Amino acid sequence: MDTVGLRERKKQETRIALSWAAVRLAVERGLDNVRVEDIAAEAGVSLRTFRNYFSNKAEAIAARHVDRTLRIAEALRARPAREPLWPALRGAIETQFALGQEGHGGMGKPDEQWLAGIRLMLTEPALQGEIAKASATAEQELADAIATRTGAGGMYPRLVAAAVGAAVAVAMGEWLRADPPLPMADLLSDALDQLQAGLPEPG
Amino acid sequence: MDTVGLRERKKQETRIALSWAAVRLAVERGLDNVRVEDIAAEAGVSLRTFRNYFSNKAEAIAARHVDRTLRIAEALRARPAREPLWPALRGAIETQFALGQEGHGGMGKPDEQWLAGIRLMLTEPALQGEIAKASATAEQELADAIATRTGAGGMYPRLVAAAVGAAVAVAMGEWLRADPPLPMADLLSDALDQLQAGLPEPG
DNA sequence: AGGCATATTTGCACTTTAGGCAAATTTTGC
DNA sequence: GCAAAATTTGCCTAAAGTGCAAATATGCCT
Incomplete structure (x- = not known):
């Protein structure tokens, strides 16, 4: 088994996915036209989960x-x-x-x-x-x-x-x-x- | 008369007053226990006016x-x-x-x-x-x-x-x-x- | 495999922030 | 004085942010 479990890895993946989604959406539509909700949706998690990782758009980006x-x-x-x-x-x-x-x-x-x-x-x-x-x-x-x-x-x-x-x-x-x-x-x-x-x- | 009118000066005063109030309240109660509303009240202006000067607590401080x-x-x-x-x-x-x-x-x-x-x-x-x-x-x-x-x-x-x-x-x-x-x-x-x-x- | 302990995700309720808009008020320049 | 311009304010709506508990997933031990 790896030194990092599934748990650890999935967390990292979610984090990256969220950040990636944030950057992409911001580049596409402009920062102000992106709601945190959109980022969460783009990454396939709930809004609340986004907040477990980042406290705002900027941090995610x-x-x-x-x-x-x-x-x-x-x-x-x-x-x-x-x-x-x-x-x-x-x-x-x-x-x-x-x-x-x-x-x-x-x-x-x-x-x-x-x-x-x-x-x-x-x-x-x-x-x-x-x-x-x-x-x-x-x-x-x-x-x-x-x-x-x-x-x-x-x-x-x-x-x-x-x-x-x-x-x-x-x-x-x-x-x-x-x-x-x-x-x-x-x-x-x-x-x-x-x-x-x-x-x-x-x- | 001054090179700066009353308008200009009062604006500056309001700005300083707001910043001063923000710092004082944050030092007294801790940053999290200060609402923007409190700062505005402390400086004697409306909440909406605070927002005309600063977009958040941090900026005011x-x-x-x-x-x-x-x-x-x-x-x-x-x-x-x-x-x-x-x-x-x-x-x-x-x-x-x-x-x-x-x-x-x-x-x-x-x-x-x-x-x-x-x-x-x-x-x-x-x-x-x-x-x-x-x-x-x-x-x-x-x-x-x-x-x-x-x-x-x-x-x-x-x-x-x-x-x-x-x-x-x-x-x-x-x-x-x-x-x-x-x-x-x-x-x-x-x-x-x-x-x-x-x-x-x-x- | 089974099952318990722990961590993460999620929904929900609620408070606060943020900003557009138009009316009221104040200052400026004439 | 008085009209133009700027500032302040209240109202309103969307969005952000946070605590809590239920649901779900993972890790670990037997």
């Missing part, structure tokens, strides 16, 4: 993004303890963004839903609070992982986590904005370089 | 914090254009946090409401989304001001704004947490120093 960002901290912990912090951080981040680049030899269709979800979150003002909350959660985990890895105390772990989170957010924003599309990896690398250089004033 | 953080960008713009970016940034930030230090020769009572509001926002999970949204708004303004001042394009202005926002947030958190209380100015300065040094791994 952001759920997959939250999961993804939380995995950065997880990836960091999985790295060899002796690896210096910054390379480890870059590695951990890259594993979560190893997609979206078109024309690359990799998978052809770069998680279209994820892209739509991100675009939606950056577009709809009503979702910005949620994306920010997601970042806060992720940064908390990241700070813990950094503290464990470096043994540093004080503000350092939280500073690094917050700064890295900021860099990721800025890079993501630029990625969506860039008209001649740029590879996410490059933007991310560029942002982290500037951060590590202490953000010196150009010119 | 965060309003004064938003105003305050927006003033950082304003302060940056007010600085001499030739001043290098980082000193100007530090100066602008400090002007908005020139309070809260007890035992300093300055004002005796350091905006008790503000402290309570901040503590509330950092404490109540339901408000974290709002504080984050506030930061996002402030960072947008800050990025614009930085872009204007430095003439830099690309991600630089947004990166600096986001990183500075992160540093301020971390310093504020530490300030509230520190058991033997530390001066906000020191924490802020420390955080910005680390940022400018490129957040090198200690040890």
Whole structure:
């Protein structure tokens, strides 16, 4: 038998189905034209069950993004303890963004839903609070992982986590904005370089 | 007559009164035991008027914090254009946090409401989304001001704004947490120093 | 397999939030 | 003063959110 039972797995499936339905409907009709009830129906559960998982539309839409960002901290912990912090951080981040680049030899269709979800979150003002909350959660985990890895105390772990989170957010924003599309990896690398250089004033 | 008419001023007063009432009631009874209706009553306006100003409790509570953080960008713009970016940034930030230090020769009572509001926002999970949204708004303004001042394009202005926002947030958190209380100015300065040094791994 | 304990889903009742709309009130500019 | 414009307010309806208990599904032990 698996380490996770049927119960656990079905719960996860329901959660994903709800989040997926939320994003799809919101993209199709616009956020305001989607009732929580519709999302529940789309996912094949009762309205009340939706509320057992999420407290509102925004949370449901952001759920997959939250999961993804939380995995950065997880990836960091999985790295060899002796690896210096910054390379480890870059590695951990890259594993979560190893997609979206078109024309690359990799998978052809770069998680279209994820892209739509991100675009939606950056577009709809009503979702910005949620994306920010997601970042806060992720940064908390990241700070813990950094503290464990470096043994540093004080503000350092939280500073690094917050700064890295900021860099990721800025890079993501630029990625969506860039008209001649740029590879996410490059933007991310560029942002982290500037951060590590202490953000010196150009010119 | 003033440059702003009575209308403008009363609107601002109502806004402040509502935000103030929201914070006070939430601190007194706990966030969940405050209905929007109560806040409106406390501020002496109708429930419907409350909704003309804010769309929910959280927004009302965060309003004064938003105003305050927006003033950082304003302060940056007010600085001499030739001043290098980082000193100007530090100066602008400090002007908005020139309070809260007890035992300093300055004002005796350091905006008790503000402290309570901040503590509330950092404490109540339901408000974290709002504080984050506030930061996002402030960072947008800050990025614009930085872009204007430095003439830099690309991600630089947004990166600096986001990183500075992160540093301020971390310093504020530490300030509230520190058991033997530390001066906000020191924490802020420390955080910005680390940022400018490129957040090198200690040890 | 059978059966008990635990977790999840669901329906239902109820309170609160959210927002459109038009009437009443207040401020502004002339 | 007085008309135009903005703000406040009450009313109304849809939707969100929450507690509770019954029904259903799963895990676990014998």
